[in-house]
Amino acid sequence: GAVVSQHPSWVICKSGTSVKIECRSLDFQATTMFWYRQFPKQSLMLMATSNEGSKATYEQGVEKDKFLINHASLTLSTLTVTSAHPEDSSFYICSASASASRGTDTQYFGPGTRLTVL
Amino acid sequence: RKEVEQDPGPFNVPEGATVAFNCTYSNSASQSFFWYRQDCRKEPKLLMSVYSSGNEDGRFTAQLNRASQYISLLIRDSKLSDSATYLCVVNPKGAGNKLTFGGGTRVLVKP
Numbered sequence: 001g002a003v004v005s006q007h008p009s010w011v012i013c014k015s016g017t018s019v020k021i022e023c024r025s026l027d028f029q030a031t032t033m034f035w036y037r038q039f040p041k042q043s044l045m046l047m048a049t050s051n052e053g054s055k056a057t058y059e060q061g062v063e064k065d066k067f068l069i070n071h072a073s074l075t076l077s078t079l080t081v082t083s084a085h086p087e088d089s090s091f092y093i094c095s096a097s098a099s100a101s102r103g104t105d106t107q108y109f110g111p112g113t114r115l116t117v118l
Numbered sequence: 119r120k121e122v123e124q125d126p127g128p129f130n131v132p133e134g135a136t137v138a139f140n141c142t143y144s145n146s147a148s149q150s151f152f153w154y155r156q157d158c159r160k161e162p163k164l165l166m167s168v169y170s171s172g173n174e175d176g177r178f179t180a181q182l183n184r185a186s187q188y189i190s191l192l193i194r195d196s197k198l199s200d201s202a203t204y205l206c207v208v209n210p211k212g213a214g215n216k217l218t219f220g221g222g223t224r225v226l227v228k229p
Contacts, residue, residue: 032215043205043221044162049214093161097215107217109161 002028004096006110013084014118020080021113023094029074030096034107035067038091050077084117091115119144122208122220131196131227138192139223141206150209151182153191155202156222162205165191196227 003026013019023033032051036044048069050056056069068080077096081088091114095107124141131137143151151168166173168180168189179192193200206220 034216043219045219046216049216091159106164107215109163112159112161114159 002096002098002106002108004030004094004108004110006094006113008113009111010114010116012116012118015085016083018080018082019084019115020078021092021094021115023077023079023096023110025075025096025098025108028096028098028108030077030098031074032097033071033077034095034097035069035077035079036093036095038093038112044093047079081115084115086117089115089117120221121145121210121218122206124206124220124223126221127224127226129223129225131193131200131225133196133198133227133229135196136192136194137196137225138190139204139225140188140190141220141223142186142188143206143208143218144187145208145210146184146187147211148208149211151180151189152207152209152217153178153180153189154205154207154219156205157202162207162219165204193225196225198227198229201225201227 005024007022035047038044047062048056048058050069050071052071058064071077093112094110153165154162155165156162166175168182172181177194181190203222203224205222208218
């Protein structure tokens with residue numbers, strides 16, 4: 001099956017610093033990548049949808065200037081949490097959707113990145 | 119009202135028993151439905167898609183009731199390894215590839 005990786009798998013940082021999370025599709029080209037956030041005992045909440053070569057579409061209530069998303073190639077998307085604060089501590093998960101020839105609504109999830117902001 | 123609602127559980131299930139639980143969705147135009155499994159501190163993994171006629175995959179059976187806007191998952195002959203949180207996921211019509219996740223139903227299978 002399709003494989004999606006994320007790096008790092010966990011990160012601890014000081015308040016005020018920026019953290020970059022990478023999401024890669026390893027064996028397929030992802031036309032669309034999604035970024036989710038999951039707080040403890042809650043469900044996944046979609047933060048933004050990114051298409052290769054274009055600006056990301058953010059969900060309501062998600063600050064685009066705080067969560068910078070770059071989708072420079074068909075296999076890589078990055079999420080940068082700028083000026084992180086303790087309330088940004090969460091489990092960040094990306095998913096990648098393959099091109100139309102492989103189905104339009106199958107999302108393959110990365111293993112997630114656990115962010116802790118001190 | 120949440121778009122996708124689930125009983126959070128936990129459902130405590132004796133090993134070998136059958137457990138079933140539902141999920142309701144609010145958007146009647148939703149077109150794709152899935153059950154995902156999520157283990158503690160891990161990413162969700164697709165368990166099975168849910169088709170209109172219902173479908174079975176081994177010990178797992180999924181049903182869709184469009185009239186009442188719910189889907190169900192039944193697990194037969196529960197194994198200890200079935201302990202997880204089961205996420206109901208819906209792809210609303212017109213949302214492209216976006217998925218809406220329910221809060222999950224926690225299942226604990228005990229010896």
